[in-house]
Amino acid sequence: MNHFSPKEVAQRLGVSESSVKRWLDQGVVPVLRTAGGHRRVSEESLDDLLNQLKTTAGYPRLSVHPGEGEPNGGRGPVAPTRNDSSVVGVPDPLLSWDFARHPEGPPALKEISDGFTEALLLGREEVCFQMADRLVASGFPVATAVDLLATTAMHCLGKRWELGEMAIYQERRACGIVKDLMQRLKQRLPVAKSGPVAIGGTTEGDFYELPTALVELALCERGWQALSLGCNLPVSAFVAAVVEYRPRVLWISLSHIKDEESLVADFNQLAAVIPKETAILIGGRAATDALRPRLRYTSHCDSLRNLAGLADTLMAVR
Ligand code: B12
Numbered sequence: 158m159n160h161f162s163p164k165e166v167a168q169r170l171g172v173s174e175s176s177v178k179r180w181l182d183q184g185v186v187p188v189l190r191t192a193g194g195h196r197r198v199s200e201e202s203l204d205d206l207l208n209q210l211k212t213t214a215g216y217p218r219l220s221v222h223p224g225e226g227e228p229n230g231g232r233g234p235v236a237p238t239r240n241d242s243s244v245v246g247v248p249d250p251l252l253s254w255d256f257a258r259h260p261e262g263p264p265a266l267k268e269i270s271d272g273f274t275e276a277l278l279l280g281r282e283e284v285c286f287q288m289a290d291r292l293v294a295s296g297f298p299v300a301t302a303v304d305l306l307a308t309t310a311m312h313c314l315g316k317r318w319e320l321g322e323m324a325i326y327q328e329r330r331a332c333g334i335v336k337d338l339m340q341r342l343k344q345r346l347p348v349a350k351s352g353p354v355a356i357g358g359t360t361e362g363d364f365y366e367l368p369t370a371l372v373e374l375a376l377c378e379r380g381w382q383a384l385s386l387g388c389n390l391p392v393s394a395f396v397a398a399v400v401e402y403r404p405r406v407l408w409i410s411l412s413h414i415k416d417e418e419s420l421v422a423d424f425n426q427l428a429a430v431i432p433k434e435t436a437i438l439i440g441g442r443a444a445t446d447a448l449r450p451r452l453r454y455t456s457h458c459d460s461l462r463n464l465a466g467l468a469d470t471l472m473a474v475r
Contacts, residue, residue: 160189160197169203173346173378176296180206266292266305274310277331278323285334286341299342300375304461307335311367335367339374349380353472356398357408357438358386360423362415368441369410375461379468381406392423399431405471407431411441414448421451428453436471440464 163181167174181188181196189197198206269288276284285306292302314331317323355376358369369385376383386398399407414420428437436455449457458464 159200161200161203163196163198166198166203166206168380173299175345176298180296270306270309273306274313277307277310277334278314278317278327280327280330280334282334282337286338289338289342293342298378298465299346300371300378300461300465303335303339303342303371303374307338307367308371311335332367336370339367339370343374343377346374346377347380349377349382352380352382353405354402355381355383355406355408355468356386356402356404357383357406357410358390358395359388359410359412360414360420361389361391363411363413363443364388365410365412365441368412369408371461372408372410372440372464375464376406376468379465380472381468392427395427396430399435403432404435406436406438406468408438408440409454411439411443411448414443417448421448425453438464438467 161169163177164174167177178196181198187199187202189199191197269291273285273288276288289302289306292305293299297305311331314323314328318325318328357372359365366388369388373383373385384402386394395407395409398404409424431437437453438456438458439449439452439454440458444457444459456467458467
């Protein structure tokens with residue numbers, strides 16, 4: 158039977174090695190040790206972990222409250238038994254949660270998400286960072302933690318802005334805090350020196366920085382060398398960047414369309430000139446069902462989870 162190192166497990170699951178090591182230390186699946194004391198996971202346990210992630214929408218059987226759910230009350234890992242719903246000794250609110258039907262997540266997560274939104278509105282950067290750290294510490298992939306907290310929060314703030322319940326400076330400040338949070342979390346990710354290259358950004362007249370930065374973070378977490386070139390870029394800038402980076406993927410985040418006719422013309426001109434080795438990936442609130450058929454692109458992802466799946470597949474077929 159094959160045995161895998163945390164690094165190999167991380168590559169196969171598309172998560173960070175530090176998350177795998179944390180899950181193993183929390184006794185999510187049995188850990189074997191080499192003579193040198195290095196952690197090893199059996200093929201069977203790897204399959205178990207994969208199934209866990211599939212059934213809990215990418216979240217291992219862990220509690221979201223730090224300290225709560227420490228294996229055996231902190232007395233070291235508990236040997237999990239199959240179909241044991243309390244892998245870490247306490248019922249896990251995430252285990253049976255249906256994220257597809259209730260994307261806001263279980264009350265425990267909602268509590269953190271609401272707290273994050275309130276802190277973001279009030280400009281309480283440190284509180285926002287702590288909340289994101291709590292989710293990452295409990296095993297959420299970094300990009301997923303930011304998506305669950307920051308994307309949800311920014312959508313809430315948008316509604317408040319629309320209702321006149323939020324001042325513009327609060328929105329700007331919130332954008333700044335989320336940008337800093339993503340930079341901070343990105344610095345914790347292993348640097349993918351040999352990963353495939355991806356570049357991206359937004360088109361002319363689109364000043365939305367967070368979506369394209371979140372795509373960069375999600376791809377980096379999957380082992381890609383990903384770089385967001387930023388906002389408000391004319392098509393000629395994307396063409397020049399493709400010549401320089403020769404990326405495997407070029408992503409275009411569409412949040413605001415200044416003029417649909419010129420966007421369609423420019424976009425399809427771009428698709429016509431970039432090499433076929435470069436896949437064009439689109440996403441964003443403005444990549445609507447009506448607009449997409451008018452654009453020549455390779456793939457559209459409507460969520461970071463789909464993006465992660467595509468990124469792993471493209472990485473695997475290199
Ligand atoms: C912050 C913000 C701004 C800021 C952005 C500043 C900055 N530094 O980024 C600025 C000031 C630019 C702005 C301006 C405007 N805004 Co504004 N803005 C927002 C707000 C509050 C948050 C946007 C955001 O960053 N969300 C967080 C990101 C991470 O989430 P997301 O965009 O949903 O992206 C997710 C997915 O779409 C996907 N995704 C996105 N791109 C891609 C790409 C790929 C490749 C993939 C795989 C996935 C993917 O993944 C992301 C994570 O899940 C939204 C509210 C909202 N509902 O989003 C309003 C909102 C989008 N804005 C709105 C409006 C009206 C405007 C203005 C037109 C206002 C005006 N009259 O001037 C201008 C247009 C400016 C322009 N030309 O771009 C409206 C749009 C209404 C509509 N029906 O379209 C909203 C919904 C507010 C509201 N409730 O009314 N805005």
